[in-house]
Amino acid sequence: MTSFPLPPGSTIGVLGGGQLGRMLSLAAARLGFDVVILDPEKDSPAGRVSAHQIVTRYDDPAGLKTLGAASDVITFEFENVPADRVAQLVELGCAVAPGPRALAVAQDRAEEKTFLNAIGAPTVAFAAVDSEESLVAALAQIGVPSLLKTRRDGYDGKGQHWIEHLNEARGAWAALGGRPAILEAAADFVRELSVIAARGRDGEIACYPLSENHHEGGVLRRTVAPARVTETVRDHAEAIAAKILTGLDYVGVIGVELFELADGRLLVNEIAPRVHNTGHWTQDGCEVDQFEQHIRAIAGWPLGPTDPLAHVEMLNLLGEEAHEWRKLAGEPETRLHLYGKGEARPGRKMGHVNRLTKLG
Numbered sequence: 424m425t426s427f428p429l430p431p432g433s434t435i436g437v438l439g440g441g442q443l444g445r446m447l448s449l450a451a452a453r454l455g456f457d458v459v460i461l462d463p464e465k466d467s468p469a470g471r472v473s474a475h476q477i478v479t480r481y482d483d484p485a486g487l488k489t490l491g492a493a494s495d496v497i498t499f500e501f502e503n504v505p506a507d508r509v510a511q512l513v514e515l516g517c518a519v520a521p522g523p524r525a526l527a528v529a530q531d532r533a534e535e536k537t538f539l540n541a542i543g544a545p546t547v548a549f550a551a552v553d554s555e556e557s558l559v560a561a562l563a564q565i566g567v568p569s570l571l572k573t574r575r576d577g578y579d580g581k582g583q584h585w586i587e588h589l590n591e592a593r594g595a596w597a598a599l600g601g602r603p604a605i606l607e608a609a610a611d612f613v614r615e616l617s618v619i620a621a622r623g624r625d626g627e628i629a630c631y632p633l634s635e636n637h638h639e640g641g642v643l644r645r646t647v648a649p650a651r652v653t654e655t656v657r658d659h660a661e662a663i664a665a666k667i668l669t670g671l672d673y674v675g676v677i678g679v680e681l682f683e684l685a686d687g688r689l690l691v692n693e694i695a696p697r698v699h700n701t702g703h704w705t706q707d708g709c710e711v712d713q714f715e716q717h718i719r720a721i722a723g724w725p726l727g728p729t730d731p732l733a734h735v736e737m738l739n740l741l742g743e744e745a746h747e748w749r750k751l752a753g754e755p756e757t758r759l760h761l762y763g764k765g766e767a768r769p770g771r772k773m774g775h776v777n778r779l780t781k782l783g
């Protein structure tokens with residue numbers, strides 16, 4: 424059994440070797456930890472900056488066992504790691520944070536919304552859909568316009584289909600490949616906000632200032648933080664985050680995506696049981712950023728302060744936009760973060776910049 428707090432020199436295992444794993448690994452190294460990355464790709468963005476790599480599938484029992492044996496605590500950087508495999512790691516006696524329940528809830532949109540409503544976190548109206556007939560029934564209940572989403576494996580707007588007319592059930596069901604889905608009422612939001620929050624092993628909770636997020640084609644393009652919000656909105660967002668963290672007995676950083684309605688009410692869109700793209704601004708805008716905060720939480724260290732130091736505009740660098748590094752590096756207000764990915768495919772997240780202005 425691992426005992427906490429973990430001393431420097433301990434090893435942190437991370438499932439997933441993308442940019443989130445890379446930035447977690449860099450933060451962990453700063454606190455004196457070693458990181459071992461498990462990812463199917465050799466020399467993944469995270470693997471290249473970590474002490475060790477295990478190159479195998481996420482569901483390879485032998486690979487997971489090796490990861491478990493090497494790590495004092497295991498975490499993940501993306502939520503589509505098979506939850507039953509993570510549960511196996513727990514059964515083997517590995518410390519895993521956040522735990523398998525958080526992962527299972529976040530992996531299935533129907534379970535996620537059911538959990539959120541049960542703890543008093545409001546969402547849009549929704550109905551689970553598992554056949555064309557049940558989609559017809561769900562449309563009669565929810566109405567149009569509405570959004571059909573796959574229950575699992577959706578990210579960056581993938582696996583989603585808008586329905587404008589009640590007679591579109593067949594086409595919509597086929598468009599998602601007949602996979603289990605949920606139908607969501609359209610949220611009539613004025614803004615998309617998010618709150619990045621953390622919970623430590625002792626139950627302490629810390630929230631970052633809210634950020635305002637702008638998507639294009641389902642992909643995050645730009646975050647502005649701290650968002651200008653009323654005290655009521657901020658308090659409500661923090662109360663929602665606290666309910667989620669406590670309800671899941673969560674340890675680590677979570678991203679909670681919110682819709683702000685015209686009357687100031689907030690609905691939860693979805694939760695991400697990990698560090699989150701809308702929290703990248705904290706790297707240059709807050710006293711302790713989301714990556715270090717996650718490492719502190721899972722290692723059983725005290726959480727760090729989340730106060731803002733600057734106003735930040737975070738822009739994702741997609742595809743060839745990262746080729747602008749020379750120009751961006753020359754801008755005094757710009758902090759450049761590149762993920763070390765080789766091929767700048769269109770739309771691929773290659774890096775981001777944080778543009779700083781004084782708080783005021």
Ligand code: AMP
Nearest residue numbers: 547570579580607608609610638641693
């Ligand atoms: P998601 O993958 O669920 O985060 O959805 C990606 C984006 O689609 C969100 O950031 C919103 O811009 C939009 N979206 C998702 N669900 C809804 C909804 N129920 N109503 C309106 N827009 C939505």
